[in-house]
Amino acid sequence: MLPIFQFVGIAMFGLGFFGLLYKTSFVEMLIGVELMLNGAALSIMAAAQFTAASAALGQLATLLVMGLAAAESALVLAIILIVRKRFGRVESDEISSLKG
Amino acid sequence: MDRLTPFVFGAYALLILFGGLFAAASRDLVRAFVGLLVSFAGVAGMYFLMNAPFVAFMQVLVYICAVSVIVFLAVMVTVESREGRNMPPKPLRRRLAAVLSGGLMVLMLSGMVLKHPLQSLAKAKAVSMAELGRELMGTYGLAFELISVILFVAMLGAMVLVHERRKG
Numbered sequence: 373m374l375p376i377f378q379f380v381g382i383a384m385f386g387l388g389f390f391g392l393l394y395k396t397s398f399v400e401m402l403i404g405v406e407l408m409l410n411g412a413a414l415s416i417m418a419a420a421q422f423t424a425a426s427a428a429l430g431q432l433a434t435l436l437v438m439g440l441a442a443a444e445s446a447l448v449l450a451i452i453l454i455v456r457k458r459f460g461r462v463e464s465d466e467i468s469s470l471k472g
Numbered sequence: 473m474d475r476l477t478p479f480v481f482g483a484y485a486l487l488i489l490f491g492g493l494f495a496a497a498s499r500d501l502v503r504a505f506v507g508l509l510v511s512f513a514g515v516a517g518m519y520f521l522m523n524a525p526f527v528a529f530m531q532v533l534v535y536i537c538a539v540s541v542i543v544f545l546a547v548m549v550t551v552e553s554r555e556g557r558n559m560p561p562k563p564l565r566r567r568l569a570a571v572l573s574g575g576l577m578v579l580m581l582s583g584m585v586l587k588h589p590l591q592s593l594a595k596a597k598a599v600s601m602a603e604l605g606r607e608l609m610g611t612y613g614l615a616f617e618l619i620s621v622i623l624f625v626a627m628l629g630a631m632v633l634v635h636e637r638r639k640g
Contacts, residue, residue: 374592375585377518380485382581384492384511390574391496394567399546403495403508406539410515421522423590427597428607431527432615434519438534439619443626445542450630452546462550 377418384411398455398462402448406441413437481521487514501547508543512536523596526604 388407395401413434420430455462487510494507512535519528608616 373594373596374590376481377522378585379582380488380518382578382585384488384515385581386574386578387489387492387496389577390570393573394496394562394570396562397501397550399501399543399550400504402543402546403504406508406535406543407492407495407511410512410535414515414518417519417522417524417527419590421524421596422592424593427599428604429612431524431599431604432608432612434524434527435530436615436619438530439623442534442539442542443623445539446630447626447633449542449546450633452549453634456549 374418374422377422378415381411381413381415381418384408384414386411396463396465398448398452398464401464402445402452405448406445409437409441409444477521480517484514484517484521487511487517501551505540505543505547509536509540512540521596523598526601 385408388404388409388411391404391407392401393404395404416437417430417434419425420427420433452462455467459467491507491509491511491514495504495511496507498504498507512531516528516531516536519525519531
């Protein structure tokens with residue numbers, strides 16, 4: 373059972389990675405990162421539930437990934453709000469200059 | 473019941489893959505968001521299949537309810553700035569680069585899984601919620617505290633970032 377679950381996780385990770393590279397808008401990139409994190413969590417969980425490793429550790433690791441994803445998305449939302457206020461749009465190829 | 477498992481697994485896998493495809497490749501932001509939600513729901517189903525109902529409920533609670541609200545807020549903020557502007561189609565080079573690097577990543581990881589197969593159990597293990605709670609408060613207490621600190625700092629950082637000092 374384990375490899376099938378891991379293949380689904382890998383496919384999800386790959387889709388997220390594709391989205392992250394292909395899209396230019398910050399919101400779409402955020403969606404890609406969420407997909408990647410979910411794929412990784414799925415893989416961790418499968419590895420913990422279907423091998424001799426500690427199952428509790430795997431479940432807790434998945435919960436920690438969820439916490440990280442929540443923190444990350446809150447920060448990205450704040451960054452999107454600021455970029456939108458300063459530049460009027462949120463595409464990464466427009467916003468490529470830094471100024472002190 | 474065991475005979476049903478492959479069908480249920482297939483349904484969840486389809487949800488995840490099609491949702492992910494929509495989320496990653498759709499030009500419409502709202503469509504991408506709905507794809508993301510469908511994908512999250514599929515993952516929650518996978519957790520149920522893996523005999524981890526608590527994590528599945530957390531997936532519903534944290535991802536489908538909380539994170540999706542944050543992503544939806546971001547979609548709402550940006551969707552009007554995209555309206556009325558016809559987005560130029562992305563250059564072929566960029567599309568090719570994204571497909572190639574995503575495909576390479578999938579190939580590499582799948583190769584690793586195939587090359588080093590782990591001893592797989594036939595049935596998923598069951599962990600009671602009481603045991604999870606004990607581990608969280610005992611062995612992995614530090615990780616639990618650290619993730620709370622990270623969440624707190626992230627929220628604080630987000631608030632400081634968007635805070636505007638009142639003028640006058």
